[in-house]
Amino acid sequence: MNQFAEVLAEINARLDLPQPARSRVLLEIAGDMEDFYRAHLERGIPNEEAIREAVADCDLSDDALDSLSRIHCGPVRRVLDRLSARALRVWESVLLLVTVGAEVQVGGWLSRGDRVFRDAGPFTWPVALVAVVALAVATAQVYRRS
């Protein structure tokens, strides 16, 4: 399937899908392209032309790619897609401020006394770790989108 590597890379760049859905879609397209290509060869079409025709047969328009993205994205993404870019930025900023504010408040409360960490139960550290990771992921997402 090397003859289609370039066009598949181009589709991959245009396909706005999370893994593993993205790989599955690409694998399906690659398989169909190969079938079209072999069928063209069997009809006596020269190799280069058979490749071109197979690529054209499986060409995905922007509309088709958008439809695939909508079908495979999760419910959160579907809700976010309905928001305008400006509304999305406002909500992201608000959520980030609330999250950071909550973290600062909890951090301040913890720093006022050492009882929490001294008498920490078995779940204290995992919960604290999850909170820190969640904050890091949320911050990274906001930076990536902006």
Added chain:
Amino acid sequence: VVDPQVTITSLTRSCNEALILAVLEEGARHGYQLALDLAERSDSFFRFQHGTLYPILHKLEKDGLIAGTWSAGGPRGKRKSYALTAKGRIFAHQQRDSWRTFLVRFRAALGEVEP
């Protein structure tokens, strides 16, 4: 929510679905076979650009009307084939009835036949 009813606003979607489901009623197909069979059955009247088939197939799969299965990797690589589910078979029959009703009314509206 999937709806087998054919309406003016859902004509294109419903037509595409009906054609694909009709082919799959005869058995599982790979994407390539599906495109060929659609063209052959309609004497090339319904010729899908293959790229437009993917969103339709994936939507039908997500709605549980068809099921995609990956074949084991052979010399020609992995292939995904689609088969009708039990829910899809019922949907196909309902949709076909709805298309018959639609066509009868359409022809009547054109003055061709009595409703």
